Amino acid sequence: AVARLEEALAVTGKSASHGKIGALLVIKSVCEEFGAAAQPFLLPLLGGVLGASGDKGQKLKDAAGDALKALVAAMNPYALRLMLPTVYECARHDKTEVRVTTLNLVAELASGKGVDAVAHELYDIVPVLSELMWDSDDAVVEAATAAMTACTDTARNKDLKAFTPQMVNCILNPDTVPACIHELAATVFVQEIQSPALAVTVPLLARGLQEAETVIRRKSCTIIDNMAKMIEHPEEAVAFMPRILPLVTKAAQDIPDPEARSVAQRALATLKSIEGAALQNKQMNPEAVQSALLECIAQLPHDQAPKEGFDTVGGGWRTALRQASEMCSVLISNSNFEESEWEAAVLGP
Structure with a gap:
Protein backbone atom coordinates (compact mmCIF):
# COMPACT_ATOMS: atom_id res chain seq x y z
CA ALA A 1 0.00 0.00 0.00
CA ASN A 76 7.10 12.02 17.32
CA PRO A 77 9.28 15.15 17.54
CA TYR A 78 12.46 13.09 17.76
CA ALA A 79 11.72 11.68 14.32
CA LEU A 80 13.09 14.99 13.06
CA ARG A 81 16.53 13.46 12.61
CA LEU A 82 15.01 10.80 10.36
CA MET A 83 13.31 13.54 8.33
CA LEU A 84 16.32 15.79 7.86
CA PRO A 85 17.73 14.25 4.64
CA THR A 86 14.32 14.74 3.00
CA VAL A 87 13.97 18.23 4.49
CA TYR A 88 17.36 19.28 3.11
CA GLU A 89 16.56 17.88 -0.31
CA CYS A 90 13.20 19.66 -0.48
CA ALA A 91 14.70 22.88 0.90
CA ARG A 92 16.86 22.95 -2.24
CA HIS A 93 14.03 21.97 -4.60
CA ASP A 94 13.87 23.77 -7.93
CA LYS A 95 10.33 25.00 -7.17
CA THR A 96 10.06 28.03 -4.92
CA GLU A 97 6.81 26.82 -3.35
CA VAL A 98 8.43 23.58 -2.20
CA ARG A 99 11.40 25.40 -0.70
CA VAL A 100 9.13 27.82 1.16
CA THR A 101 6.82 25.06 2.42
CA THR A 102 9.79 23.08 3.68
CA LEU A 103 11.27 26.09 5.47
CA ASN A 104 7.89 26.86 7.02
CA LEU A 105 7.80 23.28 8.28
CA VAL A 106 11.18 23.75 9.98
CA ALA A 107 9.99 26.99 11.58
CA GLU A 108 6.79 25.32 12.76
CA LEU A 109 8.66 22.45 14.39
CA ALA A 110 11.14 24.81 16.04
CA SER A 111 8.34 26.94 17.45
CA GLY A 112 6.14 24.06 18.58
CA LYS A 113 6.30 20.37 19.35
CA GLY A 114 9.80 19.92 17.94
CA VAL A 115 11.63 22.59 19.95
CA ASP A 116 13.90 20.14 21.82
CA ALA A 117 14.47 17.95 18.78
CA VAL A 118 15.40 20.96 16.64
CA ALA A 119 17.84 22.18 19.30
CA HIS A 120 19.72 18.87 19.13
CA GLU A 121 19.96 19.06 15.33
CA LEU A 122 21.07 22.69 14.98
CA TYR A 123 24.56 21.77 13.79
CA ASP A 124 23.03 20.23 10.70
CA ILE A 125 20.18 22.70 10.28
CA VAL A 126 21.99 26.04 10.69
CA PRO A 127 24.36 25.66 7.68
CA VAL A 128 21.46 24.76 5.38
CA LEU A 129 19.36 27.70 6.53
CA SER A 130 22.37 30.01 6.22
CA GLU A 131 22.75 28.95 2.60
CA LEU A 132 19.06 29.51 1.85
CA MET A 133 19.12 32.98 3.42
CA TRP A 134 21.12 33.91 0.30
CA ASP A 135 18.64 32.34 -2.13
CA SER A 136 17.84 34.26 -5.31
CA ASP A 137 14.12 34.29 -4.49
CA ASP A 138 12.93 36.83 -1.91
CA ALA A 139 10.18 34.52 -0.65
CA VAL A 140 12.74 31.83 0.14
CA VAL A 141 15.03 34.34 1.86
CA GLU A 142 12.13 35.50 4.02
CA ALA A 143 11.11 31.94 4.92
CA ALA A 144 14.71 30.89 5.61
CA THR A 145 15.27 33.91 7.85
CA ALA A 146 12.09 33.17 9.79
CA ALA A 147 13.12 29.53 10.14
CA MET A 148 16.61 30.53 11.30
CA THR A 149 15.15 32.90 13.89
CA ALA A 150 12.85 30.17 15.21
CA CYS A 151 15.69 27.64 15.28
CA THR A 152 18.17 29.89 17.09
CA ASP A 153 15.54 30.50 19.76
CA THR A 154 15.63 26.78 20.60
CA ALA A 155 19.19 27.14 21.94
CA ARG A 156 17.75 28.70 25.10
CA ASN A 157 21.05 30.02 26.43
CA LYS A 158 20.46 33.14 28.52
CA ASP A 159 23.97 34.49 27.84
CA LEU A 160 23.40 34.39 24.08
CA LYS A 161 19.69 35.19 23.92
CA ALA A 162 20.19 38.94 23.50
CA PHE A 163 22.61 38.35 20.62
CA THR A 164 20.65 35.85 18.54
CA PRO A 165 18.83 38.48 16.42
CA GLN A 166 22.19 40.10 15.66
CA MET A 167 23.75 36.73 14.82
CA VAL A 168 20.94 35.99 12.36
CA ASN A 169 21.32 39.46 10.87
CA CYS A 170 25.07 38.88 10.41
CA ILE A 171 24.29 36.09 7.97
CA LEU A 172 22.26 38.47 5.80
CA ASN A 173 24.57 41.43 6.35
CA PRO A 174 28.21 40.36 6.76
CA ASP A 175 29.31 43.95 7.29
CA THR A 176 27.70 43.80 10.76
CA VAL A 177 29.98 40.94 11.87
CA PRO A 178 32.70 43.12 13.49
CA ALA A 179 30.21 45.01 15.68
CA CYS A 180 28.55 41.78 16.82
CA ILE A 181 31.93 40.18 17.58
CA HIS A 182 32.93 43.20 19.67
CA GLU A 183 29.75 42.94 21.75
CA LEU A 184 29.86 39.17 22.16
CA ALA A 185 33.53 39.26 23.19
CA ALA A 186 32.56 41.44 26.16
CA THR A 187 30.03 38.85 27.37
CA VAL A 188 30.74 36.92 30.56
CA PHE A 189 29.42 33.38 30.09
CA VAL A 190 27.91 31.94 33.26
CA GLN A 191 25.55 29.26 31.93
CA GLU A 192 26.81 25.85 30.84
CA ILE A 193 27.41 25.84 27.09
CA GLN A 194 25.69 23.01 25.24
CA SER A 195 25.64 22.03 21.59
CA PRO A 196 22.65 24.20 20.53
CA ALA A 197 24.36 27.35 21.83
CA LEU A 198 27.56 26.47 20.01
CA ALA A 199 25.68 25.76 16.81
CA VAL A 200 24.00 29.16 16.59
CA THR A 201 27.35 30.94 16.95
CA VAL A 202 29.12 29.02 14.17
CA PRO A 203 28.13 31.30 11.23
CA LEU A 204 29.20 34.42 13.15
CA LEU A 205 32.46 32.98 14.49
CA ALA A 206 33.39 31.45 11.14
CA ARG A 207 33.01 34.86 9.51
CA GLY A 208 34.84 36.56 12.36
CA LEU A 209 37.80 34.22 12.03
CA GLN A 210 38.04 35.09 8.34
CA GLU A 211 37.88 38.87 8.77
CA ALA A 212 40.85 40.90 7.54
CA GLU A 213 41.20 42.82 10.80
CA THR A 214 43.43 41.10 13.34
CA VAL A 215 41.41 42.50 16.24
CA ILE A 216 38.25 40.73 15.01
CA ARG A 217 40.05 37.42 14.57
CA ARG A 218 41.55 37.82 18.04
CA LYS A 219 38.17 38.55 19.64
CA SER A 220 36.60 35.62 17.78
CA CYS A 221 39.22 33.37 19.36
CA THR A 222 38.51 34.91 22.77
CA ILE A 223 34.80 34.11 22.39
CA ILE A 224 35.57 30.54 21.35
CA ASP A 225 37.94 30.04 24.27
CA ASN A 226 35.45 31.49 26.77
CA MET A 227 32.59 29.37 25.45
CA ALA A 228 34.66 26.19 25.26
CA LYS A 229 35.64 26.54 28.91
CA MET A 230 31.94 26.48 29.85
CA ILE A 231 31.36 23.10 28.19
CA GLU A 232 30.88 20.45 30.88
CA HIS A 233 30.34 17.46 28.60
CA PRO A 234 32.87 17.08 25.75
CA GLU A 235 30.38 15.44 23.40
CA GLU A 236 28.54 18.77 23.24
CA ALA A 237 31.48 20.21 21.27
CA VAL A 238 32.31 17.42 18.85
CA ALA A 239 30.19 18.84 16.00
CA PHE A 240 31.65 22.32 16.64
CA MET A 241 35.02 21.08 15.44
CA PRO A 242 34.68 20.57 11.64
CA ARG A 243 33.95 24.24 10.84
CA ILE A 244 35.66 26.14 13.66
CA LEU A 245 38.74 24.08 14.55
CA PRO A 246 40.47 24.50 11.13
CA LEU A 247 39.87 28.27 11.23
CA VAL A 248 41.27 28.58 14.75
CA THR A 249 44.24 26.43 13.73
CA LYS A 250 44.91 28.78 10.81
CA ALA A 251 44.60 31.83 13.06
CA ALA A 252 47.03 30.31 15.56
CA GLN A 253 49.56 29.87 12.76
CA ASP A 254 49.28 33.00 10.64
CA ILE A 255 48.01 35.96 12.70
CA PRO A 256 51.00 38.33 12.46
CA ASP A 257 50.57 40.04 15.83
CA PRO A 258 52.27 37.91 18.54
CA GLU A 259 49.79 38.75 21.31
CA ALA A 260 46.74 38.08 19.11
CA ARG A 261 48.34 34.87 17.85
CA SER A 262 48.84 33.72 21.46
CA VAL A 263 45.10 34.22 22.08
CA ALA A 264 44.36 32.03 19.05
CA GLN A 265 46.83 29.42 20.29
CA ARG A 266 45.13 29.39 23.69
CA ALA A 267 41.73 28.88 22.06
CA LEU A 268 43.21 26.12 19.91
CA ALA A 269 44.61 24.34 22.97
CA THR A 270 41.20 24.50 24.66
CA LEU A 271 39.46 23.08 21.59
CA LYS A 272 42.07 20.36 21.20
CA SER A 273 41.58 19.24 24.80
CA ILE A 274 37.83 19.02 24.26
CA GLU A 275 38.23 17.29 20.91
CA GLY A 276 40.36 14.56 22.42
CA ALA A 277 37.83 13.88 25.15
CA ALA A 278 34.90 14.07 22.76
CA LEU A 279 36.37 11.40 20.49
CA GLN A 280 36.24 8.96 23.41
CA ASN A 281 32.48 9.36 23.70
CA LYS A 282 30.77 6.63 21.72
CA GLN A 283 27.28 7.12 20.36
CA MET A 284 24.87 4.29 19.76
CA ASN A 285 23.79 3.58 16.19
CA PRO A 286 20.51 2.17 14.84
CA GLU A 287 22.09 -1.11 13.73
CA ALA A 288 23.38 -1.82 17.24
CA VAL A 289 20.02 -0.93 18.77
CA GLN A 290 18.18 -3.13 16.28
CA SER A 291 20.46 -6.06 17.07
CA ALA A 292 19.72 -5.64 20.77
CA LEU A 293 15.98 -5.47 20.11
CA LEU A 294 16.09 -8.57 17.91
CA GLU A 295 17.83 -10.45 20.71
CA CYS A 296 14.99 -9.48 23.04
CA ILE A 297 12.38 -10.52 20.47
CA ALA A 298 14.09 -13.89 20.03
CA GLN A 299 13.55 -14.58 23.73
CA LEU A 300 9.80 -13.89 23.62
CA PRO A 301 7.40 -16.82 24.09
CA HIS A 302 6.30 -18.31 20.80
CA ASP A 303 2.75 -16.97 21.11
CA GLN A 304 4.04 -13.41 21.65
CA ALA A 305 6.69 -13.30 18.93
CA PRO A 306 5.83 -11.54 15.64
CA LYS A 307 5.30 -13.85 12.71
CA GLU A 308 7.51 -13.43 9.64
CA GLY A 309 4.48 -12.99 7.42
CA PHE A 310 2.86 -10.39 9.66
CA ASP A 311 1.99 -7.20 7.78
CA THR A 312 0.43 -3.88 8.83
CA VAL A 313 0.00 -0.70 6.84
CA GLY A 314 2.60 -1.71 4.33
CA GLY A 315 5.90 -2.75 5.76
CA GLY A 316 5.32 -5.24 8.56
CA TRP A 317 6.83 -5.43 12.00
CA ARG A 318 10.39 -5.18 10.68
CA THR A 319 9.63 -1.71 9.30
CA ALA A 320 8.31 -0.67 12.70
CA LEU A 321 11.31 -2.30 14.40
CA ARG A 322 13.76 -0.48 12.15
CA GLN A 323 12.24 2.90 12.95
CA ALA A 324 12.00 2.06 16.65
CA SER A 325 15.74 1.36 16.51
CA GLU A 326 16.36 4.71 14.83
CA MET A 327 14.25 6.53 17.41
CA CYS A 328 16.08 4.82 20.28
CA SER A 329 19.39 5.74 18.68
CA VAL A 330 18.35 9.41 18.54
CA LEU A 331 17.42 9.40 22.22
CA ILE A 332 20.69 7.70 23.19
CA SER A 333 22.71 10.18 21.14
CA ASN A 334 20.86 13.00 22.90
CA SER A 335 21.55 11.43 26.32
CA ASN A 336 17.81 11.35 26.87
CA PHE A 337 16.86 8.49 29.16
CA GLU A 338 13.43 9.65 30.31
CA GLU A 339 11.19 6.58 30.39
CA SER A 340 8.12 8.52 29.27
CA GLU A 341 9.92 9.86 26.19
CA TRP A 342 11.18 6.39 25.26
CA GLU A 343 7.66 5.01 25.54
CA ALA A 344 6.32 7.84 23.37
CA ALA A 345 9.08 7.37 20.79
CA VAL A 346 8.74 3.59 20.51
CA LEU A 347 5.14 2.85 21.46
CA GLY A 348 3.44 6.15 20.71
CA PRO A 349 1.53 8.41 23.11
Whole structure:
Protein backbone atom coordinates (compact mmCIF):
# COMPACT_ATOMS: atom_id res chain seq x y z
CA ALA A 1 0.00 0.00 0.00
CA VAL A 2 2.79 2.43 0.89
CA ALA A 3 4.60 1.66 -2.36
CA ARG A 4 1.45 2.53 -4.32
CA LEU A 5 1.11 5.84 -2.47
CA GLU A 6 4.73 6.59 -3.25
CA GLU A 7 4.19 5.79 -6.93
CA ALA A 8 1.10 8.01 -7.10
CA LEU A 9 2.98 10.96 -5.59
CA ALA A 10 5.87 10.50 -8.01
CA VAL A 11 3.77 10.65 -11.19
CA THR A 12 4.03 13.91 -13.14
CA GLY A 13 1.81 15.56 -15.73
CA LYS A 14 -1.75 16.86 -15.80
CA SER A 15 -3.27 13.39 -15.59
CA ALA A 16 -1.47 12.74 -12.30
CA SER A 17 -3.49 15.26 -10.29
CA HIS A 18 -6.37 12.99 -9.26
CA GLY A 19 -4.07 10.16 -8.26
CA LYS A 20 -1.92 12.50 -6.17
CA ILE A 21 -4.92 14.01 -4.42
CA GLY A 22 -6.18 10.51 -3.65
CA ALA A 23 -2.82 9.50 -2.21
CA LEU A 24 -2.66 12.65 -0.08
CA LEU A 25 -6.16 12.02 1.25
CA VAL A 26 -5.15 8.49 2.23
CA ILE A 27 -2.05 9.79 4.04
CA LYS A 28 -4.15 12.35 5.90
CA SER A 29 -6.78 9.79 6.87
CA VAL A 30 -4.29 7.16 8.03
CA CYS A 31 -2.38 9.69 10.13
CA GLU A 32 -5.57 10.94 11.74
CA GLU A 33 -6.82 7.41 12.39
CA PHE A 34 -3.65 5.71 13.61
CA GLY A 35 -1.52 8.61 14.84
CA ALA A 36 2.03 7.72 15.84
CA ALA A 37 1.52 4.09 14.76
CA ALA A 38 1.51 5.28 11.14
CA GLN A 39 4.86 7.07 11.42
CA PRO A 40 7.18 4.20 10.42
CA PHE A 41 5.23 3.61 7.23
CA LEU A 42 4.24 7.12 6.13
CA LEU A 43 7.21 9.24 7.17
CA PRO A 44 9.16 8.06 4.07
CA LEU A 45 6.43 9.75 1.99
CA LEU A 46 7.30 13.19 3.37
CA GLY A 47 9.27 14.14 0.25
CA GLY A 48 6.32 13.36 -1.99
CA VAL A 49 3.97 15.38 0.21
CA LEU A 50 6.29 18.39 0.24
CA GLY A 51 6.84 18.05 -3.51
CA ALA A 52 3.09 18.15 -4.12
CA SER A 53 2.96 21.57 -2.47
CA GLY A 54 4.72 22.94 -5.54
CA ASP A 55 2.18 21.67 -8.05
CA LYS A 56 0.00 24.17 -9.93
CA GLY A 57 -3.51 23.01 -9.04
CA GLN A 58 -4.96 24.64 -5.91
CA LYS A 59 -6.89 21.50 -4.93
CA LEU A 60 -3.67 19.52 -5.05
CA LYS A 61 -1.83 22.15 -3.02
CA ASP A 62 -4.60 22.16 -0.42
CA ALA A 63 -4.53 18.36 -0.21
CA ALA A 64 -0.75 18.45 0.22
CA GLY A 65 -1.08 21.03 3.00
CA ASP A 66 -3.68 18.93 4.81
CA ALA A 67 -1.61 15.75 4.48
CA LEU A 68 1.52 17.53 5.74
CA LYS A 69 -0.35 18.91 8.73
CA ALA A 70 -1.69 15.46 9.63
CA LEU A 71 1.71 13.81 9.14
CA VAL A 72 3.46 16.33 11.40
CA ALA A 73 0.73 16.00 14.03
CA ALA A 74 1.17 12.22 14.07
CA MET A 75 4.97 12.11 14.20
CA ASN A 76 7.10 12.02 17.32
CA PRO A 77 9.28 15.15 17.54
CA TYR A 78 12.46 13.09 17.76
CA ALA A 79 11.72 11.68 14.32
CA LEU A 80 13.09 14.99 13.06
CA ARG A 81 16.53 13.46 12.61
CA LEU A 82 15.01 10.80 10.36
CA MET A 83 13.31 13.54 8.33
CA LEU A 84 16.32 15.79 7.86
CA PRO A 85 17.73 14.25 4.64
CA THR A 86 14.32 14.74 3.00
CA VAL A 87 13.97 18.23 4.49
CA TYR A 88 17.36 19.28 3.11
CA GLU A 89 16.56 17.88 -0.31
CA CYS A 90 13.20 19.66 -0.48
CA ALA A 91 14.70 22.88 0.90
CA ARG A 92 16.86 22.95 -2.24
CA HIS A 93 14.03 21.97 -4.60
CA ASP A 94 13.87 23.77 -7.93
CA LYS A 95 10.33 25.00 -7.17
CA THR A 96 10.06 28.03 -4.92
CA GLU A 97 6.81 26.82 -3.35
CA VAL A 98 8.43 23.58 -2.20
CA ARG A 99 11.40 25.40 -0.70
CA VAL A 100 9.13 27.82 1.16
CA THR A 101 6.82 25.06 2.42
CA THR A 102 9.79 23.08 3.68
CA LEU A 103 11.27 26.09 5.47
CA ASN A 104 7.89 26.86 7.02
CA LEU A 105 7.80 23.28 8.28
CA VAL A 106 11.18 23.75 9.98
CA ALA A 107 9.99 26.99 11.58
CA GLU A 108 6.79 25.32 12.76
CA LEU A 109 8.66 22.45 14.39
CA ALA A 110 11.14 24.81 16.04
CA SER A 111 8.34 26.94 17.45
CA GLY A 112 6.14 24.06 18.58
CA LYS A 113 6.30 20.37 19.35
CA GLY A 114 9.80 19.92 17.94
CA VAL A 115 11.63 22.59 19.95
CA ASP A 116 13.90 20.14 21.82
CA ALA A 117 14.47 17.95 18.78
CA VAL A 118 15.40 20.96 16.64
CA ALA A 119 17.84 22.18 19.30
CA HIS A 120 19.72 18.87 19.13
CA GLU A 121 19.96 19.06 15.33
CA LEU A 122 21.07 22.69 14.98
CA TYR A 123 24.56 21.77 13.79
CA ASP A 124 23.03 20.23 10.70
CA ILE A 125 20.18 22.70 10.28
CA VAL A 126 21.99 26.04 10.69
CA PRO A 127 24.36 25.66 7.68
CA VAL A 128 21.46 24.76 5.38
CA LEU A 129 19.36 27.70 6.53
CA SER A 130 22.37 30.01 6.22
CA GLU A 131 22.75 28.95 2.60
CA LEU A 132 19.06 29.51 1.85
CA MET A 133 19.12 32.98 3.42
CA TRP A 134 21.12 33.91 0.30
CA ASP A 135 18.64 32.34 -2.13
CA SER A 136 17.84 34.26 -5.31
CA ASP A 137 14.12 34.29 -4.49
CA ASP A 138 12.93 36.83 -1.91
CA ALA A 139 10.18 34.52 -0.65
CA VAL A 140 12.74 31.83 0.14
CA VAL A 141 15.03 34.34 1.86
CA GLU A 142 12.13 35.50 4.02
CA ALA A 143 11.11 31.94 4.92
CA ALA A 144 14.71 30.89 5.61
CA THR A 145 15.27 33.91 7.85
CA ALA A 146 12.09 33.17 9.79
CA ALA A 147 13.12 29.53 10.14
CA MET A 148 16.61 30.53 11.30
CA THR A 149 15.15 32.90 13.89
CA ALA A 150 12.85 30.17 15.21
CA CYS A 151 15.69 27.64 15.28
CA THR A 152 18.17 29.89 17.09
CA ASP A 153 15.54 30.50 19.76
CA THR A 154 15.63 26.78 20.60
CA ALA A 155 19.19 27.14 21.94
CA ARG A 156 17.75 28.70 25.10
CA ASN A 157 21.05 30.02 26.43
CA LYS A 158 20.46 33.14 28.52
CA ASP A 159 23.97 34.49 27.84
CA LEU A 160 23.40 34.39 24.08
CA LYS A 161 19.69 35.19 23.92
CA ALA A 162 20.19 38.94 23.50
CA PHE A 163 22.61 38.35 20.62
CA THR A 164 20.65 35.85 18.54
CA PRO A 165 18.83 38.48 16.42
CA GLN A 166 22.19 40.10 15.66
CA MET A 167 23.75 36.73 14.82
CA VAL A 168 20.94 35.99 12.36
CA ASN A 169 21.32 39.46 10.87
CA CYS A 170 25.07 38.88 10.41
CA ILE A 171 24.29 36.09 7.97
CA LEU A 172 22.26 38.47 5.80
CA ASN A 173 24.57 41.43 6.35
CA PRO A 174 28.21 40.36 6.76
CA ASP A 175 29.31 43.95 7.29
CA THR A 176 27.70 43.80 10.76
CA VAL A 177 29.98 40.94 11.87
CA PRO A 178 32.70 43.12 13.49
CA ALA A 179 30.21 45.01 15.68
CA CYS A 180 28.55 41.78 16.82
CA ILE A 181 31.93 40.18 17.58
CA HIS A 182 32.93 43.20 19.67
CA GLU A 183 29.75 42.94 21.75
CA LEU A 184 29.86 39.17 22.16
CA ALA A 185 33.53 39.26 23.19
CA ALA A 186 32.56 41.44 26.16
CA THR A 187 30.03 38.85 27.37
CA VAL A 188 30.74 36.92 30.56
CA PHE A 189 29.42 33.38 30.09
CA VAL A 190 27.91 31.94 33.26
CA GLN A 191 25.55 29.26 31.93
CA GLU A 192 26.81 25.85 30.84
CA ILE A 193 27.41 25.84 27.09
CA GLN A 194 25.69 23.01 25.24
CA SER A 195 25.64 22.03 21.59
CA PRO A 196 22.65 24.20 20.53
CA ALA A 197 24.36 27.35 21.83
CA LEU A 198 27.56 26.47 20.01
CA ALA A 199 25.68 25.76 16.81
CA VAL A 200 24.00 29.16 16.59
CA THR A 201 27.35 30.94 16.95
CA VAL A 202 29.12 29.02 14.17
CA PRO A 203 28.13 31.30 11.23
CA LEU A 204 29.20 34.42 13.15
CA LEU A 205 32.46 32.98 14.49
CA ALA A 206 33.39 31.45 11.14
CA ARG A 207 33.01 34.86 9.51
CA GLY A 208 34.84 36.56 12.36
CA LEU A 209 37.80 34.22 12.03
CA GLN A 210 38.04 35.09 8.34
CA GLU A 211 37.88 38.87 8.77
CA ALA A 212 40.85 40.90 7.54
CA GLU A 213 41.20 42.82 10.80
CA THR A 214 43.43 41.10 13.34
CA VAL A 215 41.41 42.50 16.24
CA ILE A 216 38.25 40.73 15.01
CA ARG A 217 40.05 37.42 14.57
CA ARG A 218 41.55 37.82 18.04
CA LYS A 219 38.17 38.55 19.64
CA SER A 220 36.60 35.62 17.78
CA CYS A 221 39.22 33.37 19.36
CA THR A 222 38.51 34.91 22.77
CA ILE A 223 34.80 34.11 22.39
CA ILE A 224 35.57 30.54 21.35
CA ASP A 225 37.94 30.04 24.27
CA ASN A 226 35.45 31.49 26.77
CA MET A 227 32.59 29.37 25.45
CA ALA A 228 34.66 26.19 25.26
CA LYS A 229 35.64 26.54 28.91
CA MET A 230 31.94 26.48 29.85
CA ILE A 231 31.36 23.10 28.19
CA GLU A 232 30.88 20.45 30.88
CA HIS A 233 30.34 17.46 28.60
CA PRO A 234 32.87 17.08 25.75
CA GLU A 235 30.38 15.44 23.40
CA GLU A 236 28.54 18.77 23.24
CA ALA A 237 31.48 20.21 21.27
CA VAL A 238 32.31 17.42 18.85
CA ALA A 239 30.19 18.84 16.00
CA PHE A 240 31.65 22.32 16.64
CA MET A 241 35.02 21.08 15.44
CA PRO A 242 34.68 20.57 11.64
CA ARG A 243 33.95 24.24 10.84
CA ILE A 244 35.66 26.14 13.66
CA LEU A 245 38.74 24.08 14.55
CA PRO A 246 40.47 24.50 11.13
CA LEU A 247 39.87 28.27 11.23
CA VAL A 248 41.27 28.58 14.75
CA THR A 249 44.24 26.43 13.73
CA LYS A 250 44.91 28.78 10.81
CA ALA A 251 44.60 31.83 13.06
CA ALA A 252 47.03 30.31 15.56
CA GLN A 253 49.56 29.87 12.76
CA ASP A 254 49.28 33.00 10.64
CA ILE A 255 48.01 35.96 12.70
CA PRO A 256 51.00 38.33 12.46
CA ASP A 257 50.57 40.04 15.83
CA PRO A 258 52.27 37.91 18.54
CA GLU A 259 49.79 38.75 21.31
CA ALA A 260 46.74 38.08 19.11
CA ARG A 261 48.34 34.87 17.85
CA SER A 262 48.84 33.72 21.46
CA VAL A 263 45.10 34.22 22.08
CA ALA A 264 44.36 32.03 19.05
CA GLN A 265 46.83 29.42 20.29
CA ARG A 266 45.13 29.39 23.69
CA ALA A 267 41.73 28.88 22.06
CA LEU A 268 43.21 26.12 19.91
CA ALA A 269 44.61 24.34 22.97
CA THR A 270 41.20 24.50 24.66
CA LEU A 271 39.46 23.08 21.59
CA LYS A 272 42.07 20.36 21.20
CA SER A 273 41.58 19.24 24.80
CA ILE A 274 37.83 19.02 24.26
CA GLU A 275 38.23 17.29 20.91
CA GLY A 276 40.36 14.56 22.42
CA ALA A 277 37.83 13.88 25.15
CA ALA A 278 34.90 14.07 22.76
CA LEU A 279 36.37 11.40 20.49
CA GLN A 280 36.24 8.96 23.41
CA ASN A 281 32.48 9.36 23.70
CA LYS A 282 30.77 6.63 21.72
CA GLN A 283 27.28 7.12 20.36
CA MET A 284 24.87 4.29 19.76
CA ASN A 285 23.79 3.58 16.19
CA PRO A 286 20.51 2.17 14.84
CA GLU A 287 22.09 -1.11 13.73
CA ALA A 288 23.38 -1.82 17.24
CA VAL A 289 20.02 -0.93 18.77
CA GLN A 290 18.18 -3.13 16.28
CA SER A 291 20.46 -6.06 17.07
CA ALA A 292 19.72 -5.64 20.77
CA LEU A 293 15.98 -5.47 20.11
CA LEU A 294 16.09 -8.57 17.91
CA GLU A 295 17.83 -10.45 20.71
CA CYS A 296 14.99 -9.48 23.04
CA ILE A 297 12.38 -10.52 20.47
CA ALA A 298 14.09 -13.89 20.03
CA GLN A 299 13.55 -14.58 23.73
CA LEU A 300 9.80 -13.89 23.62
CA PRO A 301 7.40 -16.82 24.09
CA HIS A 302 6.30 -18.31 20.80
CA ASP A 303 2.75 -16.97 21.11
CA GLN A 304 4.04 -13.41 21.65
CA ALA A 305 6.69 -13.30 18.93
CA PRO A 306 5.83 -11.54 15.64
CA LYS A 307 5.30 -13.85 12.71
CA GLU A 308 7.51 -13.43 9.64
CA GLY A 309 4.48 -12.99 7.42
CA PHE A 310 2.86 -10.39 9.66
CA ASP A 311 1.99 -7.20 7.78
CA THR A 312 0.43 -3.88 8.83
CA VAL A 313 0.00 -0.70 6.84
CA GLY A 314 2.60 -1.71 4.33
CA GLY A 315 5.90 -2.75 5.76
CA GLY A 316 5.32 -5.24 8.56
CA TRP A 317 6.83 -5.43 12.00
CA ARG A 318 10.39 -5.18 10.68
CA THR A 319 9.63 -1.71 9.30
CA ALA A 320 8.31 -0.67 12.70
CA LEU A 321 11.31 -2.30 14.40
CA ARG A 322 13.76 -0.48 12.15
CA GLN A 323 12.24 2.90 12.95
CA ALA A 324 12.00 2.06 16.65
CA SER A 325 15.74 1.36 16.51
CA GLU A 326 16.36 4.71 14.83
CA MET A 327 14.25 6.53 17.41
CA CYS A 328 16.08 4.82 20.28
CA SER A 329 19.39 5.74 18.68
CA VAL A 330 18.35 9.41 18.54
CA LEU A 331 17.42 9.40 22.22
CA ILE A 332 20.69 7.70 23.19
CA SER A 333 22.71 10.18 21.14
CA ASN A 334 20.86 13.00 22.90
CA SER A 335 21.55 11.43 26.32
CA ASN A 336 17.81 11.35 26.87
CA PHE A 337 16.86 8.49 29.16
CA GLU A 338 13.43 9.65 30.31
CA GLU A 339 11.19 6.58 30.39
CA SER A 340 8.12 8.52 29.27
CA GLU A 341 9.92 9.86 26.19
CA TRP A 342 11.18 6.39 25.26
CA GLU A 343 7.66 5.01 25.54
CA ALA A 344 6.32 7.84 23.37
CA ALA A 345 9.08 7.37 20.79
CA VAL A 346 8.74 3.59 20.51
CA LEU A 347 5.14 2.85 21.46
CA GLY A 348 3.44 6.15 20.71
CA PRO A 349 1.53 8.41 23.11
